[in-house]
Amino acid sequence: MKKKNKKYLENKIIILFFAVFIALTLSGCGAPKETSYKVDLEIWGLFDDSDAFSKAIQEYKKRNSRVGAITYKKMPVDSYENDLRDALxxxxxxxxxxxxxxxxxxHLDKLEPAPLEMGTGNGEKAVFITPRKVQxxxxxxxxxxxVNGSNVYALPLSVDxxxxxxxxxxxxxxxISRPPKTWEEFDSDVQKITKIDSFGNIILAGAAMGVSSDRPENLGGGKINRATDILTLLMMQAGTEMFDSERKMAKFSEFSSSDTGKDKFPGQMALExxxxxSNLNSSQYTWNAQMHNSIDAFVEGKTxxxxxxxxxxxxxxDKAPKLNFGIAPVPQNKDQNNKGINANFANYWGLAVSKSKIMATDExxxxxxxxxxxxxxxxxxxxYLTMGSEEISPFIGAASSEVAGYNPAEEYAEKQRKPxxxxxxxxxxxxxxxxxxFAQGNLIARxxxxxxxxxxxxxxxEMIDDVVLRNEKSGEVIRQAQNSVNLLIKR
Structure with a gap:
């Protein structure tokens, strides 16, 4: 009888042991974390050299054993979008x-959004990147x-x-004791500064404004670097609604909901x-298509x-180390009572993750x-690059005391001198x-x-050139431009 009880207890202990083992295995406790794989990452950039990310890569690899080599490639700007599309x-x-x-x-179909949740070091899941966090x-x-719907598709290191x-x-x-804060002050300063000789030549320009951009293919146009961005800024500050509420149609040649009773569209007013x-008959005439490139003119002290x-x-x-220049916030569309719209225009890049890739070794x-x-x-x-090591710490390994406060995005902004x-x-x-x-402008950027x-x-x-070079009516020109943009959307 004692032998039977002993045998029974031994079997019970064995069964209990296996039950505990299986439970621990399924729960993840007592088992090694998911370290059986290793991923090499390749990053494509445009404007930064590889040393901009070398420390961030080095420190990150110390904290994540699942990542092998992280390679950064600086790509040519001119062919980048086509190269990217072909490779993906x-x-x-x-x-x-x-x-x-x-x-x-x-390119939405090529991008994989950020996971809303991700596993942490203790095996549990936590909120990772959400639209609320981005905001x-x-x-x-x-x-x-x-952000599209509930998904985040890219994050920037810098906004300009x-x-x-x-x-x-x-x-x-x-x-003039200070740079202009409003466009009214800008007009006044341009008028004070501009110098024109007896032959009608502009000797000193008050500002580089009024003509089209300096794109290489725009041979017959103006020479203002980022001319179209400046025009877009003026449209937004005037209250122009650039697109409809569903973001599917351009409407910058139309009245916005707050413009009833006005004679002209805000977009048209901004274009004018x-x-x-660049209008000879304007008291603010200061530029024409025969002028030097706007950047060179500023460097040479001609504007x-x-x-x-x-x-x-x-x-x-680099070009003019002794030039005594300053930088001020872009003028705003404010009246004498300080009423108007605070707005800036952004032009920047974000980092995204590809949706699919053939997973194979070099062999x-x-x-x-x-x-x-x-x-x-x-x-x-x-x-880790964009949000910061502290925010991302639960999702990677612990940092050593010497790098606990390391912030890749902060280092990037400081060393690369970017907003x-x-x-x-x-x-x-x-x-x-x-x-x-620029940094403060980012807070009101659109x-x-x-x-x-x-x-x-x-x-x-072309819209600018139609007005300046071909003397066409601004209202008709801006409607044609809107139609052209809508044709792009329908393609």
């Missing part, structure tokens, strides 16, 4: 790559450009918006305002003011990781003499869903 089509594209802020609708952490324009570059010496000599600076992005800073410093053998695991690791690293995309970093840049106008940014730029250039 055959499943051999990058894991992480730059997309222009206007490209989301055009909380980044400038508003990021949420509008890179327009600011006013001005020659301090020229403004001082004209008795911009082109008046007092120009509007552009932050990337122009190092070019000016053509199947990779140890699946496409789903690749996507997870790509987004994990992308979030920040994140609100906390924008706050820090407010004290930076050169970057603060954009619109251009169906093809390069094609829209060409349409807007």
């Amino acid at each position: 089509a055959i499943g051999k594209g990058p894991d992480i790559f730059l997309i222009h802020h206007t490209w989301l609708a055009k 909380e952490y980044f400038a508003d324009v990021v949420q509008k450009d890179f 918006s327009l600011a006013l570059y001005y020659n301090k010496d020229i403004l001082n000599q004209a008795g 305002y911009y082109t008046k600076f 007092a003011m120009t509007i552009n992005y932050s990337w122009l800073i190092p070019r000016i410093q 053509g053998q199947p990779a140890t990781a699946t496409n789903e695991q690749r996507i997870t690791e790509a987004w994990r690293f992308l979030a 920040a995309a994140r609100r906390d970093l924008i706050e820090k840049q407010k004290e930076d003499l050169l970057l603060s106008p 954009s619109w869903p251009e169906p093809d940014n390069l094609a829209v730029e060409k349409i807007f250039d």
Whole structure:
């Protein structure tokens, strides 16, 4: 009887042992975390050299054993979109790559959104990247450009918006104590500064405004760098609704809901305002199509003011290290009672993750990781770069004490001298003499869903040229431009 009881107890203990083992295995406790795979990541960029990310890559690999090599490739700008499209089509594209802020609708089928949840170090799942987080952490324009429904498709390291570059010496000599804050002040300053000789030649321009852009293919047009962006800014500040509520049709030649009773469309008024600076009969006449390129003219001291992005800073410093220039917030459309719309225009890029890729080794053998695991690791690293190590810490390994406070996005903004995309970093840049106008501009920056940014730029250039060079009526010209943009949308 005792032998039977002993045998019974032994069997019971064995059964209990296996039951506990199976329970622990299924729960993940006591088992090794998912480290059986390793993913190599390839990143495609455009404007930065590889050393811009070398420290971030080095520190990240210490904290995530699932990631092998992380390779950064600087791609040629001119062929980038075609190169990217071709590589993704055959499943051999990058894991992480730059997309222009206007490209989301055009390339949505190639992008994998960020996981809403992700596994943490303790085996549980937690909220990863959501539209609410993007709204909380980044400038508003990021949420509008890179969020579709409940999904986040890209995140930027930097956002760039327009600011006013001005020659301090020229403004001082004209008795102008500070750069203009409104377009009314801008008009007055342009009139004071502009010098025209007896033959009608512009000797000194008050500002680079009034004609089309300096695109290489725009041979017969003007020479204003980012002319179409300046015009778009003026439209937005005038209250123009660039597209309909469903973001499916352009409507910048029409009245907005708040414009009833006005004689002209706000978009038309903005076009007329911009082109008046190249109109011989205007008191603000200061530029024409025979002028030098706007950037060169500013560097050479032949124009007092120009509007552009932050990337122009190092070019000016390189070409004219002794030029006494300053940067101010772009003028706003405010009246004497300070009523009007605060707005800026953004032009920037975000990092996205490819939807699919052929997972194979260099020798053509199947990779140890699946496409789903690749996507997870790509987004994990992308979030580390853009959101910050503290925010992403639950989803990667613990940091050593020496790198616990390391912030890749902050380092990027400081070393590359670029305006920040994140609100906390924008706050820090407010004290930076050169970057603060752009950083603060990011807080009020807007954009619109251009169906093809390069094609829209060409349409807007033609709209300017139709008024300036062909003397066509602004109302008709802007309606033609709207129709052309809508044809792009329907393609």
